[in-house]
Amino acid sequence: MLKWIQVLWPSFMVAFVATVFFFTVVNPQELYLLGDPVEYSPIATYSIGFFGFWVVCAASSLISIYLEPPSKRGS
Amino acid sequence: MADPANKPSPDKAAQGSDSNPDTLYASRKKLQVRSTSGVFTNWRWAMVWLTQILYYGLPWLTWNDRQAVLFHLTERKFYIFGWVFWPQDVFYLAILLIISAYALFFFTAIAGRLWCGYTCPQTVYTEIFMWIEEKIEGDHNKRRKLDAAPMDARKFMLRGAKFGAWAIFSLWTGFTLVAYFSPVEELLQALTTFGFGPWETFWILFYAGFTYVFAGLLREQVCKYMCPYARFQGVMFDPDTLVVTYDEFRGEPRGTRKKGVDPKTVGKGDCIDCGICVQVCPTGIDIRQGLQYECIGCGACIDACDQVMDKMSYPRGLIRYSTENALKKRWGMKEILVHVARPRTLIYGGLLVAICIAMVVGLATRTDLRVDILRDRATLAREVEGGLIENVYRLQVINMIEEARNVTISVSGLDGIHLDSDGLAALPAATTESVTVQVRVPYDAAEPGVHQIVFEVVVDDDPSVVVREGTTFIIPR
Numbered sequence: 001m002l003k004w005i006q007v008l009w010p011s012f013m014v015a016f017v018a019t020v021f022f023f024t025v026v027n028p029q030e031l032y033l034l035g036d037p038v039e040y041s042p043i044a045t046y047s048i049g050f051f052g053f054w055v056v057c058a059a060s061s062l063i064s065i066y067l068e069p070p071s072k073r074g075s
Numbered sequence: 076m077a078d079p080a081n082k083p084s085p086d087k088a089a090q091g092s093d094s095n096p097d098t099l100y101a102s103r104k105k106l107q108v109r110s111t112s113g114v115f116t117n118w119r120w121a122m123v124w125l126t127q128i129l130y131y132g133l134p135w136l137t138w139n140d141r142q143a144v145l146f147h148l149t150e151r152k153f154y155i156f157g158w159v160f161w162p163q164d165v166f167y168l169a170i171l172l173i174i175s176a177y178a179l180f181f182f183t184a185i186a187g188r189l190w191c192g193y194t195c196p197q198t199v200y201t202e203i204f205m206w207i208e209e210k211i212e213g214d215h216n217k218r219r220k221l222d223a224a225p226m227d228a229r230k231f232m233l234r235g236a237k238f239g240a241w242a243i244f245s246l247w248t249g250f251t252l253v254a255y256f257s258p259v260e261e262l263l264q265a266l267t268t269f270g271f272g273p274w275e276t277f278w279i280l281f282y283a284g285f286t287y288v289f290a291g292l293l294r295e296q297v298c299k300y301m302c303p304y305a306r307f308q309g310v311m312f313d314p315d316t317l318v319v320t321y322d323e324f325r326g327e328p329r330g331t332r333k334k335g336v337d338p339k340t341v342g343k344g345d346c347i348d349c350g351i352c353v354q355v356c357p358t359g360i361d362i363r364q365g366l367q368y369e370c371i372g373c374g375a376c377i378d379a380c381d382q383v384m385d386k387m388s389y390p391r392g393l394i395r396y397s398t399e400n401a402l403k404k405r406w407g408m409k410e411i412l413v414h415v416a417r418p419r420t421l422i423y424g425g426l427l428v429a430i431c432i433a434m435v436v437g438l439a440t441r442t443d444l445r446v447d448i449l450r451d452r453a454t455l456a457r458e459v460e461g462g463l464i465e466n467v468y469r470l471q472v473i474n475m476i477e478e479a480r481n482v483t484i485s486v487s488g489l490d491g492i493h494l495d496s497d498g499l500a501a502l503p504a505a506t507t508e509s510v511t512v513q514v515r516v517p518y519d520a521a522e523p524g525v526h527q528i529v530f531e532v533v534v535d536d537d538p539s540v541v542v543r544e545g546t547t548f549i550i551p552r
């Protein structure tokens with residue numbers, strides 16, 4: 001449980017900030033996905049963007065706790 | 076109230092697990108917090124009402140025939156009463172964040188975790204959830220008994236009612252959150268048919284789930300283990316910061332005694348060791364052990380202890396807002412207040428005021444017209460009849476207010492430079508208009524090469540609103 005929270009929670013916070021920042025600067029209507037303009041509704045684009053950031057950040061957190069020195073690692 | 080809860084020990088067991096990081100979330104002892112009444116409890120409830128009336132109420136207000144506060148994601152516009160903010164205004168958002176940060180520093184330096192104790196959504200929703208819990212399952216003693224009881228029809232009913240009430244409240248909270256981003260009218264229509272869009276449904280449920288888990292289940296653990304501010308706030312404290320403090324000099328040695336006994340005659344301090352301050356603490360700590368990072372400064376223990384002191388006919392304030400220095404040097408309220416003004420608070424306060432002024436000035440002088448110039452890359456420069464050189468530009472003119480306006484575009488910077496058209500453009504309310512203009516210059520006006528020119532866009536009805544934007548004009552060789 002602790003590990004899950006350690007991975008998911010910090011990444012959630014960072015993903016939130018990153019999403020706000022990214023979509024303030026970039027208009028999703030001007031994005032291209034694999035060469036084609038993005039055609040999802042804006043709310044879908046923002047949401048997918050958020051989850052994308054979350055996954056990336058969670059991956060980083062995951063590696064962080066994986067690489068933690070064994071003495072500090074729990075159970 | 077002769078019950079085992081009179082001893083603080085069960086709550087202390089909760090702290091014991093803190094030393095082992097692996098059991099942080101798993102083996103936490105569930106707290107059944109005793110409710111309080113008193114000055115700080117009233118303040119806390121006042122803030123619950125204030126913040127939640129704002130939160131649940133704002134999406135329902137209208138202004139200029141639209142939702143008063145709407146962060147319209149689809150249109151990429153933020154409506155806040157009379158203002159419309161565009162992505163170009165991100166600067167104001169940044170300033171707002173800086174103001175929030177400094178306000179947090181400032182208030183924390185003066186009186187500790189005021190934010191945590193009174194306004195943080197975590198506190199506010201926990202307060203509301205605990206209120207619901209108490210109404211359905213009874214006070215902390217009844218709840219503890221219920222926790223221990225085996226599942227039977229009554230327990231099942233009570234649990235069902237509580238979880239159901241929490242769920243309804245959470246769903247409403249989730250709905251409200253989405254109403255800040257999608258027009259509430261559309262949402263309301265969708266609500267009658269349950270025809271929300273997939274992502275709206277998702278976010279309503281997501282935030283509802285968040286509220287439910289954080290305020291219903293995790294509670295003080297969010298503050299203890301998940302909140303960055305809780306870890307960070309220590310550095311903003313100093314010995315003159317007002318925090319909830321147990322007056323050790325007055326209270327110790329603690330111990331039970333009969334009502335009406337003068338503590339001095341029995342060689343004791345004022346603390347009767349009733350443990351009520353521990354029972355009311357939403358984070359389950361014993362404030363008598365000194366300032367701890369878990370303490371969210373809610374003041375519940377102050378209210379609780381004051382009531383005990385009243386009953387014993389001792390002066391109030393055995394637990395009170397005080398500072399480290401005040402306790403050590405036995406200062407009174409006057410000296411404490413004198414020390415509120417100290418370099419740290421003055422600097423934070425000064426910066427806060429300065430940034431707020433900058434924000435107000437910025438908003439007051441903000442031009443509500445914006446122009447971005449894009450060159451037409453396809454036709455860089457060409458010669459047209461009459462010995463003229465022509466460059467083509469696309470002007471993105473943003474009319475930031477909710478009023479249609481006419482503007483006149485003109486250009487300067489080279490001899491004989493002029494537009495091919497009359498430069499008039501009509502801008503609908505709060506929209507971005509794309510205007511293509513041909514700029515012409517006599518062939519011999521300047522050397523071949525790149526020249527600076529300036530576009531000027533003036534509002535016809537109000538010539539004080541004018542935007543100048545520079546760009547380049549190319550004369551081919």
Ligand code: SF4
Nearest residue numbers: 191195197298302305
């Ligand atoms: S510790 Fe964090 S979550 Fe808890 S009340 Fe304070 S700011 Fe809110």
Ligand code: SF4
Nearest residue numbers: 356370371373374376
């Ligand atoms: S110790 Fe007192 S002020 Fe601190 S969290 Fe507990 S009840 Fe609130």
